[in-house]
Structures are given as C-alpha cells and as structure tokens.
Amino acid sequence: MSAILRGHAEQLYAQELEELKKQDNGSRPENWLLSPPAVVAYLMGGTLKNGFEVSPKYIGNRRLMEIAVATLTTDRALLLYGLPGTAKSWVSEHLSAAISGDSTMMVQGTAGTSEESIRYGWNYARLLAEGPTENALVATPVMRAMQLGKIVRIEELTRIGADVQDALITILSEKSLPIPELNTEVQAVRGFNVIATANNRDKGVNELSSALKRRFNTVILPVPDSIEEEINIVKRRVESYEKVMQLPAELPALQEIRRVVTMFRELRNGVTADGKTKIKTPSGTLSTAEAISVMNSGLSMAAYFGDGRLTAADLAAGIIGAVIKDPMQDKLIWQEYVETVIKTRDEWKDLYRACRDLA
Structure with missing residues (x-):
C-alpha cells in the first residue's frame, strides 16, 4: 500500500471497519458488512466502547446519513444530489466500503457512457469464434454487484444520456438483468443496491425520466452550514x-x-x-x-x-x-x-x- 497514491476506502480505513465489525451487535441486512447504525457510526466518527477512535468521513447532519443508509436497506436506490464539491462521491465510496467491504464496483458517467457499460458487453473475439455464450459475456460492475449482493456506484448519473439511463429501470424495479442473447437473466442477490450521484450544475443536461426518479430516494448534500x-x-x-x-x-x-x-x-x-x-x-x-x-x-x-x-x-x-x-x-x-x-x-x-x- 505504501507505493499506492490513494487506496480505496476499505483499504485506508480497514482497521476502523474491523473494530466496528467486532463491536457491532446490531442486526445486519443480508450481505452487509456492518449493521445500519454501525455504518452511520463509521461515516460520522466517534469513540467506540473500547476507546477506539473512528474518524469522521462526513461532517454535517447525521440525519442525512441515517436516511441514506436506511434507503439502502430497502428496494429503492439512493441518489446523492447537490452542488459540486459537497462530498457526494466521497460519501458514496464510504457507504459502499462500510456496507459491502468493496467500493470498487463503479460506473463513471460521461456523455460517452454506453448502455453496455451498465448492462453487459461482449468479448468480440470469443463472440465471433463461439457465438453468444456465457464465456463471451463481459460482466459490468452493475452485473457483478447483482450477482454478489453488493453496492454498485454510478457517478454523475445526469451526465449519461437519457436512453442509457433508462437501462437502469428494469434493474431497479425488477432486480433482474435480462440477457436475451442467451435466453436467460441475472437476478440480484440480497444486498444489491445502487448509489448514484448527480450535481445540480448539470440540471437540464440529461434530466432523469419520471420512471427513473421514482426508483431513487434522493438525499441532498448541502454545503457546510457554518x-x-x-x-x-x-x-x-x-x-x-x-x-x-x-x-x-x-x-x-x-x-x-x-x-x-x-x-x-x-x-x-x-x-x-x-x-x-x-x-x-x-x-x-x-x-x-x-x-x-x-x-x-x-x-x-x-x-x-x-x-x-x-x-x-x-x-x-x-x-x-x-x-x-x-x-x-x-x-x-x-x-x-x-x-x-x-x-x-x-x-x-x-x-x-x-x-x-x-x-
């Protein structure tokens, strides 16, 4: 780790996550590393019963973090929304680390993000040689998160074109990803959910459809109060x-x-x-x-x-x-x-x- 410029949250704060896990007596949703109160404790920081200090990852309104974590225990996805620089990606990463122990399953939204980046792609050499087979399929972070019951992050959702955004609707509503080429589907394992981020400076660039908005619970991260x-x-x-x-x-x-x-x-x-x-x-x-x-x-x-x-x-x-x-x-x-x-x-x-x- 010494040569790595910036480790992932679950690497940098591994000791804190381990200490919280040891002392966590709360009820954990399936495939969660920590219970919801322990996830909030990890984000907000504080002193544990054994005197161990957990550093704050988010400095602000605790209730916002409780709402965000509670959302991820339901079948609704979470949208972190606000001005650029209000720690949306930072909170998203730490939520994923504390819940799944893995913050690396991420789709970076850009104007060039394709539907294949969200659903699945193909290894074209194998596709030509074998035809559409499971071996030729290239899983996306979304597909892997569904299969493993983990959190997937979608950064800058409103930078993605509206037609590509809509590829999420079936995933979020049916918790399944159809693969018609193989006449099969991937069904999400318990623990799977989506955290998306968007900033209000992009309002009007690629508005979310009403169908997609309904599938997200939006938490607005404000600039610091004081x-x-x-x-x-x-x-x-x-x-x-x-x-x-x-x-x-x-x-x-x-x-x-x-x-x-x-x-x-x-x-x-x-x-x-x-x-x-x-x-x-x-x-x-x-x-x-x-x-x-x-x-x-x-x-x-x-x-x-x-x-x-x-x-x-x-x-x-x-x-x-x-x-x-x-x-x-x-x-x-x-x-x-x-x-x-x-x-x-x-x-x-x-x-x-x-x-x-x-x-």
Missing part, C-alpha cells in the same frame, strides 16, 4: 493529503485555512462574513473541495519552492485559479473583491500583496 464546520472539513482532508503525499512541509496554520474558507464562502454567498458588503458572485462553485485543493496546492508550493512554511504567496495562485474560471467576467469580479474586501483587512495585507503581484 464556517467552523467547513474549516474542520478542510483541515482534516489537508492533514490526510499531507500524510499520503509525504510532503516536506509544515501543516498549515488554522488561520490560513480560515482565510481561504472565508474568501470562498463570501464569494459563494455574494456577501461578506459580517453581512455589510455585497459581492458579485463568480461563475465557479468555490466548493469545500476546491478549498481543499487550494490548500494542498499551497502545501506543495511551500514544500518544493519555499522553506516548508505555508505563506500567502504559496496560496495566491491556487486561489486565483479557483475563482477565475471565466477569464473576462470572473477576473473583474476577483479584482473588485481584492480591492474592496481583501485590501481593507489589516490581517490580510500579505494576501493582498501576493494576489496583486500575481495579477
């Missing part, structure tokens, strides 16, 4: 990144994380933290995930092009890159924010100079 909550999320993820990448840099002071999160929240909300000044909103989402990315980029700058201590100059390029997505409109919005907000804050003078120098 600045303290968002700072905590960024801090934890940056510490994790620094450990994995083994950067020769000091972890950033909390004040640097607070400044980045404050900027992103102000630009995202269109008003300063004190509510006194209205701000134009740029075209990007400026999500928590982007704040994490800016901090990680700054750490790399400090490690390899500085003295290992994170400074405003290390962060400035990442901040500007996150804010300015439209080179015309966003640049003007950013310049106005720099001059009317950043410049006026005495404790942000170093950040003002760094941003001005780059501009």
Whole structure:
C-alpha cells in the first residue's frame, strides 16, 4: 500500500471497519458488512466502547446519513444530489466500503457512457469464434454487484444520456438483468443496491425520466452550514493529503485555512462574513473541495519552492485559479473583491500583496 497514491476506502480505513465489525451487535441486512447504525457510526466518527477512535468521513447532519443508509436497506436506490464539491462521491465510496467491504464496483458517467457499460458487453473475439455464450459475456460492475449482493456506484448519473439511463429501470424495479442473447437473466442477490450521484450544475443536461426518479430516494448534500464546520472539513482532508503525499512541509496554520474558507464562502454567498458588503458572485462553485485543493496546492508550493512554511504567496495562485474560471467576467469580479474586501483587512495585507503581484 505504501507505493499506492490513494487506496480505496476499505483499504485506508480497514482497521476502523474491523473494530466496528467486532463491536457491532446490531442486526445486519443480508450481505452487509456492518449493521445500519454501525455504518452511520463509521461515516460520522466517534469513540467506540473500547476507546477506539473512528474518524469522521462526513461532517454535517447525521440525519442525512441515517436516511441514506436506511434507503439502502430497502428496494429503492439512493441518489446523492447537490452542488459540486459537497462530498457526494466521497460519501458514496464510504457507504459502499462500510456496507459491502468493496467500493470498487463503479460506473463513471460521461456523455460517452454506453448502455453496455451498465448492462453487459461482449468479448468480440470469443463472440465471433463461439457465438453468444456465457464465456463471451463481459460482466459490468452493475452485473457483478447483482450477482454478489453488493453496492454498485454510478457517478454523475445526469451526465449519461437519457436512453442509457433508462437501462437502469428494469434493474431497479425488477432486480433482474435480462440477457436475451442467451435466453436467460441475472437476478440480484440480497444486498444489491445502487448509489448514484448527480450535481445540480448539470440540471437540464440529461434530466432523469419520471420512471427513473421514482426508483431513487434522493438525499441532498448541502454545503457546510457554518464556517467552523467547513474549516474542520478542510483541515482534516489537508492533514490526510499531507500524510499520503509525504510532503516536506509544515501543516498549515488554522488561520490560513480560515482565510481561504472565508474568501470562498463570501464569494459563494455574494456577501461578506459580517453581512455589510455585497459581492458579485463568480461563475465557479468555490466548493469545500476546491478549498481543499487550494490548500494542498499551497502545501506543495511551500514544500518544493519555499522553506516548508505555508505563506500567502504559496496560496495566491491556487486561489486565483479557483475563482477565475471565466477569464473576462470572473477576473473583474476577483479584482473588485481584492480591492474592496481583501485590501481593507489589516490581517490580510500579505494576501493582498501576493494576489496583486500575481495579477
């Protein structure tokens, strides 16, 4: 594992899952690794009865995680919906790891995702040589999850064309996958379910049909309610990144994380933290995930092009890159924010100079 850039959730948190499994006395649905309350405990973190610390994977409303887990115990699939960067894929991965012990069964949704990516494909060399046989069949993650009674993840469902999306209807309603070429079908084993993710920035790209919507229970993952909550999320993820990448840099002071999160929240909300000044909103989402990315980029700058201590100059390029997505409109919005907000804050003078120098 030491040479792997990023292990799967069930690998990275294997010890936590094992400890939870040992102390889990709850009723487990068939083919579940943990009981539903233990899955929520894994996601939300906390101290177990033996004193073992479980790290939080999701920092936010516990009830949302309870609803998500409860959905997966039923015959309805789960749709995690929200703004980009609200931890939809992260939650999806950890749900799969805690329930199935395997988060790798995934279909990545794109404009080019075909029906064969969801149902099944064929090994064409064998198909030509043998005709349609079981040996010539290529199982998809969806088919394997049905056969094994596990969770399958479908990322960015609304990026997939509507005609391909509809291939899920029979799978979700009948819990079966017809294979007419072999005059047979795959029937889902208990424990099988689907977690899909979609972001509301894609609304209108490929809308889900009403038939498909009915087969999902939708849980909306919001942006963090408070600045303290968002700072905590960024801090934890940056510490994790620094450990994995083994950067020769000091972890950033909390004040640097607070400044980045404050900027992103102000630009995202269109008003300063004190509510006194209205701000134009740029075209990007400026999500928590982007704040994490800016901090990680700054750490790399400090490690390899500085003295290992994170400074405003290390962060400035990442901040500007996150804010300015439209080179015309966003640049003007950013310049106005720099001059009317950043410049006026005495404790942000170093950040003002760094941003001005780059501009």
